[in-house]
Amino acid sequence: MAADFDLTLDCADAKVLAEFWKTALGYVDEPPPAPFTTREEWLAQFDLPDDDSADDGAWLCDPDGVGPRLSILKVPEPKTAKNRLHIDVRVPGGGSPGERWARVRAESERLVKEGGSVLEEFGGHHIVMADPEGNEFCVAAASA
Structure with missing residues (x-):
């Protein structure tokens, strides 16, 4: 279990x-x-x-x-290094690779409006982002 x-x-x-x-x-x-x-x-x-x-x-x-x-x-101390563990936000929905990627990009744009920031984009696969305090996470399509 x-x-x-x-x-x-x-x-x-x-x-x-x-x-x-x-x-x-x-x-x-x-x-x-x-x-x-x-x-x-x-x-x-x-x-x-x-x-x-x-x-x-x-x-x-x-x-x-x-x-x-x-x-x-x-916590009293600031973030000082890259996360050793991060969250992957999986965007649901099927369709073609282009359709899935469009939803990933739309989700990252939505999260930027909420205070996140884009760190790096791996076209067609995932986007590395940071939350408002710099904690890294990824936005990607859910498994097909």
Whole structure:
């Protein structure tokens, strides 16, 4: 049996990054674990430093329960190097290679409008992008 897993992104601004990744992945804010009704209540059970707040993190999930959860956590140090692990955003839909590539380009353009940036384009295959804090990810067509 395969293990469940979550992905975690370190960041400087959890709210900004959460909004970007909700848009990019179609994810939603994950509700706090039962019996808590807010993230603030849930966080209060931990012995966190006084300057920590619920705004220092975001917890996202696939509304269909299929994809991994994504935690976005504020850290004090800045990003300094290329990611060793990155997310591939797969654009759905079949059709010809040209049609699939047009959807990949349209998705990358949409994500640029949301604060992402294009780093490199591998024509017909995938586009390497960065989120608003410079975390690299790729946009590619879903497997046919």
